Amino acid sequence: DVKVTQSSRYLVKRTGEKVFLECVQDMDHENMFWYRQDPGLGLRLIYFSYDVKMKEKGDIPEGYSVSREKKERFSLILESASTNQTSMYLCASRTTDEKLFFGSGTQLSVL
Amino acid sequence: DAKTTQPTSMDCAEGRAANLPCNHSTISGNEYVYWYRQIHSQGPQYIIHGLKNNETNEMASLIITEDRKSSTLILPHATLRDTAVYYCIVRLNQAGTALIFGKGTTLSVSS
Numbered sequence: 001d002v003k004v005t006q007s008s009r010y011l012v013k014r015t016g017e018k019v020f021l022e023c024v025q026d027m028d029h030e031n032m033f034w035y036r037q038d039p040g041l042g043l044r045l046i047y048f049s050y051d052v053k054m055k056e057k058g059d060i061p062e063g064y065s066v067s068r069e070k071k072e073r074f075s076l077i078l079e080s081a082s083t084n085q086t087s088m089y090l091c092a093s094r095t096t097d098e099k100l101f102f103g104s105g106t107q108l109s110v111l
Numbered sequence: 112d113a114k115t116t117q118p119t120s121m122d123c124a125e126g127r128a129a130n131l132p133c134n135h136s137t138i139s140g141n142e143y144v145y146w147y148r149q150i151h152s153q154g155p156q157y158i159i160h161g162l163k164n165n166e167t168n169e170m171a172s173l174i175i176t177e178d179r180k181s182s183t184l185i186l187p188h189a190t191l192r193d194t195a196v197y198y199c200i201v202r203l204n205q206a207g208t209a210l211i212f213g214k215g216t217t218l219s220v221s222s
Contacts (some may be wrong), residue, residue: 005156033209043155045211058209090154098204100147102154 006103014111017084019078023091030095034066034072036087043076049074081110098103115199120217129186131216133199136180142203144175145210146184148195155198158171189220
């Protein structure tokens with residue numbers, strides 16, 4: 001089975017802090033994704049990566065950056081966390097037959 | 112990617128078949144229909160996908176109309192654990208692109 005692991009289930013940070021959300025997949029997938037999910041707004045795509053060192057902006061990239069130095073790891077970075085970035089963050093990787101597998105999510109609270 | 116329309120919510124009795132509809136009247140010839148579901152507090156889970164033919168796997172069946180403008184996901188014997196938000200997504204299988212999730216249908220299975 002594909003395993004997508006997110007480093008933290010719950011995270012509390014202060015406004016202005018730099019925050020790193022880590023995601024690791026164990027199936028050598030080329031495509032990886034970061035979404036955030038908020039009540040009433042559904043899942044929204046932040047960034048995705050289709051290869052090492054390659055990235056594409058999703059629908060809501062503002063305030064975020066990403067890093068993909070190794071194939072198995074895709075990091076989401078909040079350069080200066082703000083309260084409106086309090087959300088559930090979900091990482092996913094995609095198989096060659098186009099199936100997405102998600103991690104369990106990180107609930108981030110920015111105070 | 113083609114837009115989809117799903118009912119906001121549906122109810123189903125445990126043990127009965129759950130039939131979840133999805134309209135995608137603007138679908139193009141090479142776009143696939145995907146279904147995912149999200150159980151509360153978890154990441155979305157892949158269920159099934161298809162292009163033209165009906166598909167079945169261990170989780171569900173997917174019925175696509177001949178004109179491909181709508182589809183139905185069938186859970187043959189719904190259980191309480193099938194209570195979730197179900198997402199219907201239509202997209203090209205194209206490298207370097209991402210799945211965009213809509214609001215989905217909240218299915219409530221009750222005993």
